[in-house]
Structure formats: structure tokens, C-alpha cells
Amino acid sequence: MAAAVVTKTAWKLQEIVAHSSNVSSLVLGKKSGRLLATGGDDCRVNVWSVNKPNCVMSLSGHTTPIESLQISAKEELIVAGSQSGSIRVWDLEAAKILRTLLGHKANICSLDFHPYGSFVASGSLDTDIKLWDVRRKGCIFKYKSHTQAVRCLRFSPDGKWLASAADDHTVKLWDLTAGKVMFEFTGHSGPVNVVEFHPSEYLLASGSSDRTIRFWDLEKFHVVSCIEEEATPVRCVLFNPDGCCLYGGYQDSLRVYGWEPERCFDVVLVNWGKVADLAICNNQLIGVSFAQSTVSSFVVDLSRVTKSGSVPHGLLRSDEPLAQPNPTGSSLRRSYDRPSTSCSKPQSRVKHSSESERRSPSSEEERDEKESKAEIQNPEDYKEIFQPKNAISRTPPRMNEPFPAPPEDEPVAAKEAAKPNQPVELQTPLPKQELPEPVQMPPIASSTPLPRAEPSVIPAARNEPIGLKASDFLPALKNQSQTELVDEEIMSQIRKGHKTVCMVLTSRHKNLDTVRAVWSTSDIKNSVDSAVATNDLSVVVDLLNIVNQTASLWKLDLCTVVLPQIEKLLQSKYESYVQTGCTSLKLILQRFLPLITDILAAPPSVGVDITREERLHKCKLCYKQLKNISNIVKNKSGLSGRHGSAFRELHLLMAVLE
The missing domain is CATH 2.130.10.10 (YVTN repeat-like/Quinoprotein amine dehydrogenase)
Structure with missing residues (x-):
């Protein structure tokens, strides 16, 4: 009897070296998915x-x-x-x-x-x-209208609106003809990274760094539901073409959501990492991700994924009726009126554009x-x-064939029976009367792909791979004894540094206990002073990470103490230190820079005002420290990647100092 061939729910399709340096962005064509x-x-x-x-x-x-x-x-x-x-x-x-x-x-x-x-x-x-x-x-x-970087833009399906998501924690809906904000959606507690319109209904989805996805009603302008904190932030979202569900791409999984009520229909484990975009073609979801100079593509078989409370087609027995998906609110909201001709450009308020922009x-x-x-x-x-041959339009040809799914890993006995480098041939299907009884399939959660060997990286239009391999940094080994020698050397190095690491951690623990004792008195200024006195930047970073979460804790006298430490953090070789320094500096600039510049620009007071003199002294000190930091920020604003973007944003905020 031949065993049935079970295919995977998700698998890696390909990995390519896409550029000679780091990949910074990528996008899929939504029409073909190819x-x-x-x-x-x-x-x-x-x-x-x-x-x-x-x-x-x-x-x-x-x-x-x-x-x-x-x-x-x-x-x-x-x-x-x-x-x-x-x-x-x-x-x-x-x-x-x-x-x-x-x-x-x-x-x-x-x-x-x-x-x-x-x-x-x-x-x-x-x-x-x-x-x-x-x-x-x-x-x-x-x-x-936004006060921070605009991270995502989407036109509505009828072309009348534009939705924008930004780092200022808001989603705004713009009327293109009127040229103004129709509504501002607030509720996210972190930067909003992605936004997507429902394909037919007046519904908008937004995903944020606060690890939530919110659904907004575009007719009544209120939140429909909220998918509460997942383990990691959502990186990209996509509605199913028929609007029955929303797909969310996370670091290690694809999640399928409904919104009335909010619930997760299915979770498919996909180790795609920094997934950047999703598309659907031939009932398959295509996802692409990037890491350094490589780009990877993945496929999820949507026929094996639970959507809207229905049973995946691939898991139905032949004698079972097909379950109908539950409605997700199609009768509750209006649908878009799609024009049959091209949309005219916005009118009425074009006159506000500057001449330089219309030149x-x-x-x-x-x-x-x-x-x-x-x-x-x-x-x-x-x-x-x-x-394409005989093409009437410039549309790429539709490819009707889905990407083939690799078979599941073979049983051990089958692998041993197969000859090396020779595929196992599938037997011809038996006549219908000889088929075995239907076997109950495992639940969706267990249908995720098993670990398998990753395909080798395919160089893009090159004869040799780009970059160095890990083996390039290791000494050439000629025999087993040399391998053992290298292992011994490594263990020796680890043992040599073990006592030093223990001493550093013990000292850090002692310093943190000292800071915590002062923190219990609710005196934030003295707590920061005690952290600075330890002369340990790691302790300062730990404390700032707590203070940064509550903007109301920041006072002007606290800035005078923290700014010199921020200057050190921004020049640190540790990524986490730089990130904390950027966050603290951004808070200070947003809350205190207008105050500092206003006080310094104000005319001198008449008479003696001790409180004002103290405030003026603090502002002068902060201004001097910010000027020093601005040179560092300016020099680092040319960096690429996430930190480069953070430094460029800080450089814009500090432009008033110049």
C-alpha cells in the first residue's frame, strides 16, 4: 500500500544574494505575486x-x-x-x-x-x-499634520482617501479632494508601522510597535476591535482578497485574524525573520524577508490555513461537507464605490502648494x-x-501554476532504503476500491513545516558568492588532532575570562542595589546622580530605560545630569547603549528644547528673581551640552540602517540649535 504524500503548510522557496551590500527595502507586486x-x-x-x-x-x-x-x-x-x-x-x-x-x-x-x-x-x-x-x-x-516620521501610506480602494501611519502613534485619514484630515485615529501606544484598507468594506487595519493590531470603522470613525499584545511587533499585514480575514506577518509566524469579534483563527510557524511584504497568488501567500545582503521568499498554502472559522480544504475528508466561512461584518458597513474611469486629481486646495513645488x-x-x-x-x-507575446497591455502575464510544495520529510526507513543522490519514486495511485480508510489529520498547529536543510544561497548574476563565510575567519585544519587543539584553546579562553565576567557582574549588581535604594525614596534626580556616580554606563542605561517609559518623570534639572551621559552613550560601541541614548535625547528635545530656546531668547528681567536665575542657568548649561551633542548627531546622521534614521531624525529636531 502506498502512503499518501503530505505536503507542507509553509516552506522556504528561495534565497538569493540581492545586492552587493545590505538590502534596505523590498516589495512584492500585488497583482501577480511573482x-x-x-x-x-x-x-x-x-x-x-x-x-x-x-x-x-x-x-x-x-x-x-x-x-x-x-x-x-x-x-x-x-x-x-x-x-x-x-x-x-x-x-x-x-x-x-x-x-x-x-x-x-x-x-x-x-x-x-x-x-x-x-x-x-x-x-x-x-x-x-x-x-x-x-x-x-x-x-x-x-x-x-504628523509630528514624526510617516512610516506607511495607503490609498483607499476607491482612490478617494489616503491613510497615513506615523511614529507619533497616530493613524490619519485624508480626504484627497478637500486636502485635509478627515479623522485622526488615536489609541496605539507606540509608533504605527503598517496600515491597510479592507478590499471592499469601510474598514482600516493598523499595526504598531506596541504589539497590537487595531481595526477602525471608516463610517462611524471608532475602533472596531483590537488584537492585544502579541510576542513581537507586526511587520506587515494583508487582507485576504475576499475580505474574510487579515494576515499578520511576525518574526517567526503568520497569524490569521478576525475582527468581529477579535480572534486569531490560525498560527502558521514560518521562520522568515524580517518579513517585509506579503502577496497572494493562486491561493498561496508569498512572503519576502531580508537579512544583510540576502533576500528570502516563502510560501504558505492558504488551502491548509483556517480562515473565518472554516476548516482548511486540505484537512477535509472526502465525505464531509465544506464548511461555510462565518461572515465578518459585510452587512455592517458600506462598500467602496469604485470608479470606472481614472480618478481626477485633487482640486480646490492645490493653491496652497508653494510655487517651488509646482515649478x-x-x-x-x-x-x-x-x-x-x-x-x-x-x-x-x-x-x-x-x-509577453501578443500582449495587449503592459500587464505581466498571470502564472496559473502555484509554486509546488516540497513533500514532508520521509520516514527513516524510507530514507535508508533510498539510494544516495537518487529520489524516491512515488508509486502509482491504487484503484479507488483499494484506497485505505481516511486517516484523521492532525490539527492545524501541527501542520507547520518540519525543520529541513536550507537551500544554498544563489548568487545574483554572479559566478561566486558575495562576502565572507564563517570559515574564512578560522584557521585551516589538517587533521582531527588540530581540531581538538582548537577546541581546547577556545575552552581555555572562556575559562580565562570567567572570573573577570563574574567580578564585573557582581560589581554591577552592587551598583544597581545602591541605585534602587535611592529610587525607593521617589527622588528621581538623586537616583540618576547615584547611577552616574557609579561610573558604570550599564547602570545608567538600565535606569534610563525605566525613566524613558514615563515622560512625566523628566525635569529640567534632570536633563543637566543626563545630557553628559547621553553624549557618552551615543559614541558607545554597544548598539543597545546608542539606542537608549537616542530615545532619551529625543524625549529631552521634544519636551524641553522649545522651553530652553524661549528662556534664552527672552529679555533680561528687572530686579532679583532667584527662581528665574536658576532656570536660566540650567537652560544655558543644557544648551551648551546640546550643542556638543549636535556635532555627534550630525556626524552620525549619514549612517545607514535603523540607527542612521534615528540620528537623522534627531538632527532635524536639533536644527534650531544651528
Whole structure:
């Protein structure tokens, strides 16, 4: 009797070296689910066909790392935003630069194409949202309301609204025609990273660093429900095409949610790491993630995933009726009215845009477009995707075949029976009367993929891998005795440092006990003084991590003590120290910098006012310390990655000091 072949619910599809340096952004085409664009610190945008090893097209022209990417709904255009604030739009079929859009003052954090018109929305670290007319190269409107970086932008399915999510913990809904905020959704306690419209209903989902997902009613403007704190923040969200559920991508899993009431239908373990985008094609969910210079793609078989209280099709017995999904509120809310023609551009308030934003293309923009190039790396794949035979439109061809799922790991006996390097042949299915009785399938939780050997990294359009391997840092070993010798040396090094580590930890524990004793008196200033007196930055970091959680604890005299410590933290070699220093400095700048500048700019008082003199002295001291720190922040604002973004944001906040 032949055993039934059981396929996996989720599996890794491919891993490629996408750039010669770190990957900084990536996005999937939502129409086909097969088009992938990656941006890197090498200032290039590379275009790929999912599950193919070679780069299809490489786009150059940016002079700083790519921070954000988006592919148009028809997968004919791609837009990329850089660290310097410039935006470039490419025509993929013509393989050429289409537009260069300049105007933002800092990193481009988010981009989105309008679903019906030739418009692009951009959100930046400078807190502005701009709407661009790609055909005329101009900024037709600038929306100003957020107070911190705009992390995600999404147009509504009917093209009338724009939703924005930002680090200021808010989600705003904009009326494009009126050019103003329709409503501001508050409730998240951390930066909001992602936002997504329901495909048909007046419903919006937002995911935050506070580890919650909130669902908002766009007709009554209130929160529908909230998925409470998961173990890690959600990285990306996507509604199922029929709107029955929401998929959330986390560090190590895919979660399936309903919102009326809020509940988790299913959890599929997927070790994809920094998952950046999701798309659905042929009842399969495609997810892409990145780590350093590599990009990995994953597949989840949605027929084996529980949605809306239904039983996955793959787990039904042949004699069982198909369970109907529970309605998720389609009768409770309005649906979008989708126009049959392209959307007209916003009117009425375009006059508020500055002349500089509506000017004709500058010589700088024209030069940028001349220097930008679209190089076809793989002509065969390029013709297959962007120039199909007898194509009427510029839409990439739909691929009807889903990605094949690898079989589950074979039993040990079967593996031993199989010859090395020779696949095990599947027997021909038996006649219907000889089939065994249906076997009860395990629950969904146990249908997650088992550990298996990862595919080797496929270099992108290269004959050799990029970068060094771990073995490059180890001495060449010729025999087993040398291996044992190396192990002994390692153990010797560990033993040598063991006593030192114990002494350091004992000292740190003693210092923390001292600080805790002062903390129990509720005197924050003396607590920080005692932490500084220990001359141990790790103790200062531990205390600041607590103080940073409650902004009301900060006073002006506390700033005079903390600022010199922040200067040390920002120059530390430890990532956690730098992160704590940036958080503390940001709090100080937001709460006290306007006060400091106002007091210093005020005319001198008449008579003797001791309280005012003390406040003036503290402000002068803080101003001097902030000036010293501003030089460090300015020097580090050119860094790439997460810390680079944090330093650039601090640099903007400290601009008043210059």
C-alpha cells in the first residue's frame, strides 16, 4: 500500500544574494505575486521574478541608499525613495527612467501608487506627506499634520482617501479632494508601522510597535476591535482578497485574524525573520524577508490555513461537507464605490502648494534623469514578464501554476532504503476500491513545516558568492588532532575570562542595589546622580530605560545630569547603549528644547528673581551640552540602517540649535 504524500503548510522557496551590500527595502507586486523589487545600500533597485535566481533588471541613479519601494497596481511602474529625499519613477516595460521628483528634506519612509490615476504619495522623515502627479513631474499637494516620521501610506480602494501611519502613534485619514484630515485615529501606544484598507468594506487595519493590531470603522470613525499584545511587533499585514480575514506577518509566524469579534483563527510557524511584504497568488501567500545582503521568499498554502472559522480544504475528508466561512461584518458597513474611469486629481486646495513645488523641471532633475539607467540583466526573463507575446497591455502575464510544495520529510526507513543522490519514486495511485480508510489529520498547529536543510544561497548574476563565510575567519585544519587543539584553546579562553565576567557582574549588581535604594525614596534626580556616580554606563542605561517609559518623570534639572551621559552613550560601541541614548535625547528635545530656546531668547528681567536665575542657568548649561551633542548627531546622521534614521531624525529636531 502506498502512503499518501503530505505536503507542507509553509516552506522556504528561495534565497538569493540581492545586492552587493545590505538590502534596505523590498516589495512584492500585488497583482501577480511573482514580481519582486529590492533596494539596497548600494543605491540600486533590482527587479526579480520570484523563484528565479537571476536579476531581471537593475535600476541606478540614486546616490544614497534606497529607503522605500512600491510597484504600481498593474505592475508597469516602480517608484523608489532614497535616504536623501529624492524619488524616482521607472517604466518597467520601456526599461527607462520616467520621472525624478525632488522636494522632501529627509528620508523617504513610505510610498504608494494611486489605484486609478497617475499619482504617487510619499511620506518622509521630515513629517510631510506629498502627492505627486507623475505625468507632470509636480507636487500637487503637501499634507502637514504628523509630528514624526510617516512610516506607511495607503490609498483607499476607491482612490478617494489616503491613510497615513506615523511614529507619533497616530493613524490619519485624508480626504484627497478637500486636502485635509478627515479623522485622526488615536489609541496605539507606540509608533504605527503598517496600515491597510479592507478590499471592499469601510474598514482600516493598523499595526504598531506596541504589539497590537487595531481595526477602525471608516463610517462611524471608532475602533472596531483590537488584537492585544502579541510576542513581537507586526511587520506587515494583508487582507485576504475576499475580505474574510487579515494576515499578520511576525518574526517567526503568520497569524490569521478576525475582527468581529477579535480572534486569531490560525498560527502558521514560518521562520522568515524580517518579513517585509506579503502577496497572494493562486491561493498561496508569498512572503519576502531580508537579512544583510540576502533576500528570502516563502510560501504558505492558504488551502491548509483556517480562515473565518472554516476548516482548511486540505484537512477535509472526502465525505464531509465544506464548511461555510462565518461572515465578518459585510452587512455592517458600506462598500467602496469604485470608479470606472481614472480618478481626477485633487482640486480646490492645490493653491496652497508653494510655487517651488509646482515649478517646471529643474536642470538638476533633468540631469538626474539622464544619469539614471535601467539595465536589463536577463533578457529572456525580461521579455517573458514585461513583453509577453501578443500582449495587449503592459500587464505581466498571470502564472496559473502555484509554486509546488516540497513533500514532508520521509520516514527513516524510507530514507535508508533510498539510494544516495537518487529520489524516491512515488508509486502509482491504487484503484479507488483499494484506497485505505481516511486517516484523521492532525490539527492545524501541527501542520507547520518540519525543520529541513536550507537551500544554498544563489548568487545574483554572479559566478561566486558575495562576502565572507564563517570559515574564512578560522584557521585551516589538517587533521582531527588540530581540531581538538582548537577546541581546547577556545575552552581555555572562556575559562580565562570567567572570573573577570563574574567580578564585573557582581560589581554591577552592587551598583544597581545602591541605585534602587535611592529610587525607593521617589527622588528621581538623586537616583540618576547615584547611577552616574557609579561610573558604570550599564547602570545608567538600565535606569534610563525605566525613566524613558514615563515622560512625566523628566525635569529640567534632570536633563543637566543626563545630557553628559547621553553624549557618552551615543559614541558607545554597544548598539543597545546608542539606542537608549537616542530615545532619551529625543524625549529631552521634544519636551524641553522649545522651553530652553524661549528662556534664552527672552529679555533680561528687572530686579532679583532667584527662581528665574536658576532656570536660566540650567537652560544655558543644557544648551551648551546640546550643542556638543549636535556635532555627534550630525556626524552620525549619514549612517545607514535603523540607527542612521534615528540620528537623522534627531538632527532635524536639533536644527534650531544651528
